[in-house]
Amino acid sequence: xxxxxxxxxxxxxxxxxxxxxxxxxxxxxxxxxxxxxxxxxxxxxxxxxxxxxxxxxxxxxxxxxxxxxxxxxxxxxxxxxxxxxxxxxxxxxxxxxxxxxxxxxxxxxxxxxxxxxxxxxxxxxxxxxxxxxxxxxxxxxxxxxxxxxxxxxxxxxxxxxxxxxxxxxxxxxxxxxxxxxxxxxxxxxxxxxxxxxxxxxxxxxxxxxxxxxxxxxxxxxxxxxxxxxxxxxxxxxxxxxxxxxxxxxxxxxxxxxxxxxxxxxxxxxxxxxxxx
Amino acid sequence: xxxxxxxxxxxxxxxxxxxxxxxxxxxxxxxxxxxxxxxxxxxxxxxxxxxxxxxxxxxxxxxxxxxxxxxxxxxxxxxxxxxxxxxxxxxxxxxxxxxxxxxxxxxxxxxxxxxxxxxxxxxxxxxxxxxxxxxxxxxxxxxxxxxxxxxxxxxxxxxxxxxxxxxxxxxxxxxxxxxxxxxxxxxxxxxxxxxxxxxxxxxxxxxxxxxxxxxxxxxxxxxxxxxxxxxxxxxxxxxxxxxxxxxxxxxxxxxxxxxxxxxxxxxxxxxxxxxxxxxxxxxxxxxxxxxxxxxxxxxxxxxxx
Numbered sequence: 071x072x073x074x075x076x077x078x079x080x081x082x083x084x085x086x087x088x089x090x091x092x093x094x095x096x097x098x099x100x101x102x103x104x105x106x107x108x109x110x111x112x113x114x115x116x117x118x119x120x121x122x123x124x125x126x127x128x129x130x131x132x133x134x135x136x137x138x139x140x141x142x143x144x145x146x147x148x149x150x151x152x153x154x155x156x157x158x159x160x161x162x163x164x165x166x167x168x169x170x171x172x173x174x175x176x177x178x179x180x181x182x183x184x185x186x187x188x189x190x191x192x193x194x195x196x197x198x199x200x201x202x203x204x205x206x207x208x209x210x211x212x213x214x215x216x217x218x219x220x221x222x223x224x225x226x227x228x229x230x231x232x233x234x235x236x237x238x239x240x241x242x243x244x245x246x247x248x249x250x251x252x253x254x255x256x257x258x259x260x261x262x263x264x265x266x267x268x269x270x271x272x273x274x275x276x277x278x279x280x281x282x283x284x285x286x287x288x289x290x291x292x293x294x295x296x297x298x299x300x301x302x303x304x305x306x307x308x309x310x311x312x313x314x315x316x317x318x319x320x321x322x323x324x325x326x327x328x329x330x331x332x333x334x335x336x337x338x339x340x341x342x343x344x345x346x
Numbered sequence: 347x348x349x350x351x352x353x354x355x356x357x358x359x360x361x362x363x364x365x366x367x368x369x370x371x372x373x374x375x376x377x378x379x380x381x382x383x384x385x386x387x388x389x390x391x392x393x394x395x396x397x398x399x400x401x402x403x404x405x406x407x408x409x410x411x412x413x414x415x416x417x418x419x420x421x422x423x424x425x426x427x428x429x430x431x432x433x434x435x436x437x438x439x440x441x442x443x444x445x446x447x448x449x450x451x452x453x454x455x456x457x458x459x460x461x462x463x464x465x466x467x468x469x470x471x472x473x474x475x476x477x478x479x480x481x482x483x484x485x486x487x488x489x490x491x492x493x494x495x496x497x498x499x500x501x502x503x504x505x506x507x508x509x510x511x512x513x514x515x516x517x518x519x520x521x522x523x524x525x526x527x528x529x530x531x532x533x534x535x536x537x538x539x540x541x542x543x544x545x546x547x548x549x550x551x552x553x554x555x556x557x558x559x560x561x562x563x564x565x566x567x568x569x570x571x572x573x574x575x576x577x578x579x580x581x582x583x584x585x586x587x588x589x590x591x592x593x594x595x596x597x598x599x600x601x602x603x604x605x606x607x608x609x610x611x612x613x614x615x616x617x618x619x620x621x622x623x624x625x626x627x628x629x630x631x632x633x634x635x636x637x638x639x640x641x642x643x644x645x646x647x648x649x650x651x
Contacts, residue, residue, distance in 0.1 A: 082453050086462040089446065093466055093527065099491060100480045112489050116498075158374045165371025169364045177372050178649040184383040186637040188584055190609045190626045194393065194619060195386035198400075218378040248367055277473035279588050284614065295475045302479060310483055317476045328471045332464060335471065339528065340535040 100321070104128070104314035111310055127311035128319075135297075136290070137316065143209060143286075144276060144294040144320070150213035151275040156268055159223040160230075164252050167230045168238060178227070185220040193284070200285055211285040212293070216275065222267055225342040229263035230256060266338035269331050273324055294320040387630075393623040400617055411624035421625060423600040424608035431518065431582035431604055438522025439529055439578040440571065446526070447533035448559070463534075466527040474524060474585070478592040481520045482507075485593070510598050517602050520589050521581065529574050536570035537563060569643065576640045583629060605629045 098118065103111060104127050106120040131137050162181060166174050196215045205211040233256065241251045257264065279295050286292055289300075298320065301313035328335055394411055398404045415421050446466070453459045469477065484491045485506040493503035506516045540563050548558040564571075587606040590596055596603040596611065603611075605625065613622035 078452075079454060082449060083458055085449065086446075086453070086458075086466075090462060090465045093469060093523070096477060096480050096484060096523070097468060097472070099484065103483065114494070114498075116491060116494050158378055161371045162375035165368045168371075169368040171361070171365045171368050173365065173368055175649040177368065177375075181375060181379060184379055186630075186634050187383055187387060188580075188626075188630055188633050190584065190606050191390045191630045192383060192386035193609070194613050194623060194626070195389035196382055198389070199381065199385070214378075215382045218375070218382050223375070248371070252371075273471050277475070279473065279475035280591075295473050298476060298479055302482065310489075313479065314483070317480060320476055321472050324471050324473070325468065328468065329464075336463070336467060336531055339470070340532060 097321075100314055101318050103310065104318045106311065108311055127315035130309075131312045131315045131319070135312070135316075137319070139290060140292055140294045140297040140316075141319075143292060147209045147212040147278075147282070147293055148272055148275040150209065151216045152268060152271045154213065154217040155219050155222055155271055156226075156264065158217055159219065159226050159267075160257070160264065161252070162223055163227040163230045164256055166227065167233070168248065168251070168256075181218075181220050181223050183220075184218065185224075189280070193281070197284060206285055207288045207291045209291070212278065212282050215281065216278075219271075221342060222271060225267050226260070226263060229260050233259055262334075265331075266334050267342060269327070269335050270338050270342060273327070273335075276324060390623045390626055393619055394627050396620045396623075398619040400619060407620065411620045412628075415621065415624055415628065418621075420600055420603065420608055420611065424603045424605050424625075427514075427600075427602065428583045428604045430514070431521075431586060432579055434514070434518040435522060435525075435578045435582055436575075438518070439525055439574055439581075442522075443526050443529035443574075444533050444571075446530045447537055450530070451534065451537060463531065467531055468527065469524050470528040470531075472524075474588045475592060477524060478520055478589050482593060485516060507594050508598050510601050513594050513598055513602050517586070517589050517593055520593065521586055525581075532570055532574060533567065536567035540566045572640060572643050576636055579636055580633065583632065605632075 102118055102120060105123045105125070106117075107122055107124050107126065110117070110120055110122065162177065166177050192215070200206055200211045200214070203210075205214070237255055237259070238251060241255050246254070277295060278293070282293050282296050283299075286296055289297075294316070298313065298316055301309045301316065393404075395406055395408055396404045397407050397410075450459060450462060453462070483489075487493060487503065487505050487508075490506075492506065496503050504512055506512050544562050544566070545558055548562045553561065583605045585606075586604050587610065590602055590604060590607050591610070594602045596607050606629075609622045609625050609629070612618045612625065
C-alpha cells in the first residue's frame with residue numbers, strides 16, 4: 071500500500087516535471103537563442119544549451135541600438151502609471167471609507183462601473199484626446215489613460231474598508247487631520263495590500279503593448295516591448311540574435327521581481343483577480 | 347447651552363466639511379475617470395453615427411455603420427472567430443488548469459508542490475508581446491524549432507502561421523500556454539477554500555474521490571469557473587489582439603481575427619473611424635451582458651456602508 075502510494079507520488083511529480091518542461095520551453099529557448107552565434111541560430115542541429123556561448127548578440131544590441139533609451143522609457147512609463155494609478159485609487163478609496171456623506175455610494179459606483187468598459191471603446195477617443203493634448207510620442211501619452219483602473223481601486227477599497235473605525239476616531243481625537251491620517255494610519259495599515267497591487271500594476275505596465283504601439287511612433291520614444299518589433303522587420307531580414315538578447319533583457323527584471331516577491335504576487339493575483 | 351439652531355448649524359457645517367473632504371480626495375479619480383473613461387464612451391457612441399478618417403470634417407450618416415456592419419466579411423469573420431476562440435480556449439483556460447490544480451494538491455511534499463507552482467506560473471508574468479515574438483521564432487517556417495523537429499523526423503515542414511489549416515490553432519496554442527499557470531493557481535485557491543469537513547462528510551456518506559469531486563468540490567468552486575470563463579470570453583474578443591497582431595496580423599484571409607483586431611483594422615489601417623466605433627459599441631454591449639452575469643453570479647461588487 072505504501073509502495074503504491076509512493077509510486078503514485080512519483081508519477082504525479084513526473085507529470086508536473088513534464089508540464090513544466092513544455093511550459094518553460096519558450097523562455098528557455100529565448101535565453102538559449104540569445105547566447106548563440108549566428109551560425110548556430112540557423113544551423114540544422116538543435117541545441118538547448120549552445121555548444122559555443124557568446125554575448126555577441128548583447129554587444130550588438132548595446133552598440134547598434136538605443137537599448138538604454140528603451141529601458142529608460144519603459145522604466146519611466148511604468149513608474150508613472152504605477153505611482154499615479156495606485157495613488158489616485160488609494161485616495162478615492164480613503165475618501166469613500168473615511169468620510170460619511172450621501173455621495174459615497176455614487177463615488178463608489180462612478181469608478182466600479184468603468185470595469186465593464188472594454189479597451190477598444192476608449193481606444194479611439196483616447197487617441198484623439200492624447201493627440202489634442204499634444205502628448206503623442208511623449209511618455210505621458212502612455213501613462214495618463216492607465217491612471218484610471220477600477221480593479222486597483224476595488225482591491226484597495228476592500229482592504230481599506232477592513233480598517234476598524236476606532237483607528238480613525240483615535241487619530242481624530244489626537245488632532246490628526248485627514249491628510250495625516252491618510253498618509254500615516256491608512257497607508258501604514260494597508261502596506262501589504264498596497265505592495266501587492268503595486269507589484270501587479272508594475273508588471274502590467276512594463277508589459278503594455280497595444281496602446282504604446284499606437285501612441286509611441288517615434289524611435290526615440292519607444293518602450294522595450296515596442297522597440298522589439300523592429301528586429302522582426304521582414305524586409306530588412308529578421309535579426310533573431312539581437313532580438314532574443316533584447317527580449318531576455320526586457321523579461322529579466324520581471325522574472326527577478328517575480329522570484330523575489332513570488333508569494334505576494336501569487337496572492338495578489340488570487341485576490342485581485344486578473345488585472346486589466 | 348447651545349440653542350437648537352446653533353446645534354443644527356454646527357451639524358450642517360460638520361456635514362459640509364465631510365462633503366468637502368470626500369470631494370477633495372475623490373477629485374483626482376473624478377478627473378481621470380471622466381476624461382479617459384466616461385468621455386470616451388460618449389464620444390465613441392457619437393462617432394459610431396459618423397463618417398470620419400481622423401483628418402477630414404465629420405459627416406453624419408445615422409445608423410448606416412450599424413446597418414452595414416454585418417454585411418462586411420471582415421466583421422463577420424471577426425465575430426465568428428471570436429466564438430471559435432472562446433470554444434478553443436476552454437480546454438486551455440478551464441479543463442487543463444483545473445486538472446493540474448487537482449493533481450498538484452495530491453502531491454504530499456510541500457517543497458515539490460511550491461517549486462512546481464513557481465515554475466508553472468512564470469509565463470503569466472511575462473509580456474504577452476515578447477512571448478508571442480519568441481513563439482514567432484519557434485514557428486518560423488525554415489529555421490523554427492518546430493519545423494526543425496519535424497524535418498529531423500523526416501516529415502514535411504509546415505507553415506504554421508500562414509497556412510489556413512494551422513494558423514488559428516497556432517494562435518490558440520500561444521494564448522493557452524500563457525494562461526495555464528495563472529488559471530491553475532486560481533483553481534488551486536478555489537479548491538483550497540473548500541472546507542475539509544465537506545469532503546470528509548461526503549466520504550463518510552460513502553462517496554469515492556471521483557464522486558466527492560463532482561458532487562462537492564466542483565459545485566463549490568463554480569464561482570472560479572464562471573470567473574475564468576468570463577476572462578476567456580474577454581480574452582477571445584479583446585486581449586488576444588496582441589497575439590494576433592504579432593503572429594498572423596489577422597491572416598491568412600481573416601481566419602485569425604477577433605473583434606478587437608477588426609476594430610483596430612478599421613480605425614488605424616483603413617481610417618474608417620465611424621465603422622470602428624460602431625463595432626466597438628457592439629462589442630461593449632456584448633461585454634456588458636457578460637459582466638452583469640459575472641457580477642450577479644459572483645456578487646461582492648455592491649456598496650455597503
